[in-house]
Amino acid sequence: MLTLRTPYLLYLGDARSETDAKTAKGLRDWCPGQVLGEWSLPTCAVQLGLPRLSPAEAGARGAGSLVIGIASVGGALPDAWVPDLLAAIEAGMDIVSGMHTRLTSFPALVDAAARRGVRLVDVRHMQTPYPAGTGRKRTGMRIATVGTDCALGKKYTALALTRALEARGAKATFRATGQTGIMIAGSGIPIDAVISDFVAGAAEVLSPDNDADHWDVIEGQGSLFHPAYAAVTLGLLHGSQPDYLVLCHDPTRRTIEFRPDFPVPPLDEAAALYLQLARLTNRQVRLAGVSINSSSQTEEEWARYRGELEALLQVPVSDPIRNGMDPIVSTLPGV
Amino acid sequence: MLTLRTPYLLYLGDARSETDAKTAKGLRDWCPGQVLGEWSLPTCAVQLGLPRLSPAEAGARGAGSLVIGIASVGGALPDAWVPDLLAAIEAGMDIVSGMHTRLTSFPALVDAAARRGVRLVDVRHMQTPYPAGTGRKRTGMRIATVGTDCALGKKYTALALTRALEARGAKATFRATGQTGIMIAGSGIPIDAVISDFVAGAAEVLSPDNDADHWDVIEGQGSLFHPAYAAVTLGLLHGSQPDYLVLCHDPTRRTIEFRPDFPVPPLDEAAALYLQLARLTNRQVRLAGVSINSSSQTEEEWARYRGELEALLQVPVSDPIRNGMDPIVSTLPGV
Numbered sequence: 036m037l038t039l040r041t042p043y044l045l046y047l048g049d050a051r052s053e054t055d056a057k058t059a060k061g062l063r064d065w066c067p068g069q070v071l072g073e074w075s076l077p078t079c080a081v082q083l084g085l086p087r088l089s090p091a092e093a094g095a096r097g098a099g100s101l102v103i104g105i106a107s108v109g110g111a112l113p114d115a116w117v118p119d120l121l122a123a124i125e126a127g128m129d130i131v132s133g134m135h136t137r138l139t140s141f142p143a144l145v146d147a148a149a150r151r152g153v154r155l156v157d158v159r160h161m162q163t164p165y166p167a168g169t170g171r172k173r174t175g176m177r178i179a180t181v182g183t184d185c186a187l188g189k190k191y192t193a194l195a196l197t198r199a200l201e202a203r204g205a206k207a208t209f210r211a212t213g214q215t216g217i218m219i220a221g222s223g224i225p226i227d228a229v230i231s232d233f234v235a236g237a238a239e240v241l242s243p244d245n246d247a248d249h250w251d252v253i254e255g256q257g258s259l260f261h262p263a264y265a266a267v268t269l270g271l272l273h274g275s276q277p278d279y280l281v282l283c284h285d286p287t288r289r290t291i292e293f294r295p296d297f298p299v300p301p302l303d304e305a306a307a308l309y310l311q312l313a314r315l316t317n318r319q320v321r322l323a324g325v326s327i328n329s330s331s332q333t334e335e336e337w338a339r340y341r342g343e344l345e346a347l348l349q350v351p352v353s354d355p356i357r358n359g360m361d362p363i364v365s366t367l368p369g370v
Numbered sequence: 371m372l373t374l375r376t377p378y379l380l381y382l383g384d385a386r387s388e389t390d391a392k393t394a395k396g397l398r399d400w401c402p403g404q405v406l407g408e409w410s411l412p413t414c415a416v417q418l419g420l421p422r423l424s425p426a427e428a429g430a431r432g433a434g435s436l437v438i439g440i441a442s443v444g445g446a447l448p449d450a451w452v453p454d455l456l457a458a459i460e461a462g463m464d465i466v467s468g469m470h471t472r473l474t475s476f477p478a479l480v481d482a483a484a485r486r487g488v489r490l491v492d493v494r495h496m497q498t499p500y501p502a503g504t505g506r507k508r509t510g511m512r513i514a515t516v517g518t519d520c521a522l523g524k525k526y527t528a529l530a531l532t533r534a535l536e537a538r539g540a541k542a543t544f545r546a547t548g549q550t551g552i553m554i555a556g557s558g559i560p561i562d563a564v565i566s567d568f569v570a571g572a573a574e575v576l577s578p579d580n581d582a583d584h585w586d587v588i589e590g591q592g593s594l595f596h597p598a599y600a601a602v603t604l605g606l607l608h609g610s611q612p613d614y615l616v617l618c619h620d621p622t623r624r625t626i627e628f629r630p631d632f633p634v635p636p637l638d639e640a641a642a643l644y645l646q647l648a649r650l651t652n653r654q655v656r657l658a659g660v661s662i663n664s665s666s667q668t669e670e671e672w673a674r675y676r677g678e679l680e681a682l683l684q685v686p687v688s689d690p691i692r693n694g695m696d697p698i699v700s701t702l703p704g705v
Contacts, residue, residue, distance in 0.1 A: 162565075170597030170629050227567035230497075234566045234601045262505030262651050266569045266605025273597055294505050297650070308646075315632070316597050 036240060037161050038222040040099025040129050040154075042068075044088060047075035048116050050105055056081045058133060058215050059104025065194055065219045071098050076115055090119060094126025100156070102131045102218055112136055121147050129154040133214035158214040161225055168235030168274050170316055175245030178323060178367070179253040179277035181309045183299045184292055185264060187285040188355065189255040190216050192326040195355035196281065197252045199364040206249040210241050212271060216254045226256055227267045234267060238274025248369055253277065259308055260300050261291055269312060276316040279323035281363060282306050286340065287331045303347055324351040324363030371575060372496050373557040375434025375464050375489075377403075379423060382410035383451050385440055391416045393468060393550050394439025400529055400554045406433050411450055425454060429461025435491070437466045437553055447471055456482050464489040468549035493549040496560050503570030503609050505651055510580030513658060513702070514588040514612035516644045518634045519627055520599060522620040523690070524590040525551050527661040530690035531616065532587045534699040541584040545576050547606060551589045561591055562602045569602060573609025583704055588612065594643055595635050596626055604647060611651040614658035616698060617641050621675065622666045638682055657685050659698030664689040 045059040053060070063070055063083050072088035075081070090101060101123035112134070120130055124147045132138050138155035139145055148155050178196060180189040193209055193216075200207035209216070211223030229237045242251040253275045257264030284302060291297040300308075306322050313320040325344060329337045337357065344352045353362040364370055380394040388395070398405055398418050407423035410416070425436060436458035447469070455465055459482045467473050473490035474480055483490050513531060515524040528544055528551070535542035544551070546558030564572045577586040588610045592599030619637055626632040635643075641657050648655040660679055664672045672692065679687040688697040699705055 168598035170632055227565070229566050230562070231564050231566040231569045231602045231605060232562035232599065235598050260650065262608050263503035263570050264567065265608055265647075265650070266601040267566045269604045270566060270601025273600055297505055311643075312594075312600075315595065315600070 036222050036224055037156070037158070037163065037217060039131055039156065039218065041221050042071045042098055043100050043102045043218075044071055044090065044093035044098045044123065044128065045073045045083065045085065045104040046101050046119065047073060047079050047081055047083070048103070048105055048113060049076045049078045050081045053081060055105050056083065057106040058218065059083055059102075061215050062102065062104060062218055066221070069221060071096055074119065076119070090123035090126050090128065094123070094128055098126070098128050100129040100131045103134060112138075112141055117141075117143060120144060124148050124151050124153055127151065127153060129156055131156045131158060131218065133158045133218070135159065158217050158225055160228055162228060162230070165229060165233040165237040165240055167233060168239050172276065172317070173239070173242070173244045174247060175242075175249045175251060177242055177251045177253060177275055177277045178279040178281065179272065179275045180255040180281050180283055180326070181268070181272065182255055182258050182283040183260060183302065183305050184258045184285070184288055185261060186292055187288060188283045188326060188328050192281055192283050192355050192360070193252045193254040194219070195360040196364060199360035200250050200252065200370060202361070203364060203370050205370050206246060208249070208251050210251050210253045212241065212254045212256050226271050227264070231266060231270070234270025235274035238271045242275060255283070258291070259312065260297065260305065262294060262297055272309070272313050273316045277313060277320055278317060279321055279367065280309055280313060281324050281326050282309065282322065283326045285328045302344065306348060322348065322350050323367060324353060326360070326363070327352060327354050329354040329357060371557050371559055372491070372493070372498065372552060374466055374491065374553065376556050377406045377433055378435050378437045378466075378553075379406055379425065379428035379433045379458065379463065380408045380418065380420065380439040381436050381454065382408060382414050382416055382418070383438070383440055383448060384411045384413045385416045388416060390440050391418070392441045393553065394418055394437075396550050397437065397439060397553055401556070404556060406431055409454065411454070425458035425461045425463065429458070429463055433461070433463050435464040435466045438469065447473075447476055452476075452478060455479060459483050459486050459488055462486065462488060464491055466491045466493060466553065468493045468553070470494065493552050493560055495563055497563060497565070500564060500568040500572040500575055502568060503574055507611065507652070508574070508577070508579045509582060510577075510584045510586060512577055512586045512588060512610055512612045513614040513616065514607065514610045515590040515616050515618055515661070516603070516607065517590055517593050517618040518595060518637065518640050519593050519620070519623055520596055521627055522623060523618045523661060523663050527616055527618050527690050527695070528587045528589040529554070530695040531699060534695035535585050535587065535705060537696070538699060538705050540705045541581060543584070543586050545586050545588045547576065547589045547591050561606050562599070566601060566605070569605025570609035573606045577610060590618070593626070594647065595632065595640065597629060597632055607644070607648050608651050612648060612655055613652060614656055614702065615641075615644055615648060616659050616661050617644065617657065618661045620663040637679065641683060657683065658702060659686040659688060661695070661698070662687060662689050664692060
């Protein structure tokens, strides 16, 4: 499993907008205890409200990694960022990036990191060898988030489930499978970067045997209804062998994102297919609840929609922001 | 797509048994026009009945690649093989291997290949970048083999389907997705070596737009019922967007190979799940037939079993060795 060195200095470069800084904001909100401060170029238009620390100052306070907190920059690493990244390397920090462009493609960074003995961690591209899946049943409880589409709240829901379990005194671990989740958790497996033969095996590694009353909360990826990414979803599902699923959905999404010819399925159909396929590695799997991004709905609309869905699916339905995940977590055995 | 340089010199090293030489025998039987001859060490116990040519002789006759035709050797490349491989490199041939151990991990081979300007092709490990799947419907007809388990005849069935289509005068191309299939076809994509995010996209690349009456016959991989490899199977299925499926099965197989806790599903259940999931990218997908390895059955047993299956599934059932694939191919539209 990939493990990051904490605590972090969040780097914003020359971000123009709040949207650019989505990754950094996620880290600030979900793992504040691991974040020492923020740093950016003078031209940066975003501030996170954290202590402003130069790489040298952050290094002196024990920062383990400078994390590039910008969601997406185009092809190249902006030249203007390089001095800050080199300064962080000199201060003994790893550089952590979720960008498409690999840090390891910049010779200046590679040379400096090698000299200083620190890592360039391209979270999106980490390719560790994993074993093939065994299908062996592991000890401990597992709950996984799955979705009708990509990018509609599976990570947020998994984090909220973890908090809700902890709030009830349950032992729970968020198991990250995507780059932002891994930065938040400080460890995890970027499951969509794993070679397809080993996806289920990597998912088995991600949630090893644990105490009988411990809950692993596994961040889902992709969707069984996505023509590009269903393979990732299925391998992760099989390797996770969840006892419970939480189905995530955005009612405004009529078709799969960027694939307008592919409809988002009805929720009962989606739940049935996830359960059917998950049964291969866990005959006991059940639907624990449904997590909805209801931000487009008034309170009245939400109350009606939620009631209809609960009647249809016979499980609790909740919006993690409006209602939290306690309505779902409170129905789990022993919680 | 990976393309190999033909014709081949088949290398048997110090193979002890016919089983060791499975890959070489497959090449001899399925692409005899691409095989110039065989070569091996004096200690080799297997002969294929092909012209015996040293690497230098094969190179002089225009051999494009020396293909290591041994199914599996353990960790290391035997030292005894190295002089023959170096001789092939010197003769201007690529070296093609499907072994777990990478040719590129042997500095002597890497140096020699770089000097001579030839390739070391580790078919099992080729990692070309592929795009994400689009789900866009492509022109031409596609038929894919799928299975109740791994290693029960999906490649053999796809090859036999291709031959049967050609025998009826149809335009057909075998599309290889595994190492032996790629060696036979001379091109293909080792789909289980593709990064999981791009499996469906790679499968789209494998069978591009084609004439309306052209048939791509796609070699299946893994099984939806395998706890380790179902992700590969699903991504390949989605990207292939087959019009027809041929379900492959071995009636002696009660549980998934090497996974004794996982039962092989009933054939009607297997066909239904494959069709259900394939519908995501091709609403019109149908079951064309069932391909059975009936080698364990007497003629009487086979006739009874075949009749029962045809009654159950309402499609032709055939053993590619006993009956060929014409009983299935003859029911396809326009063939």
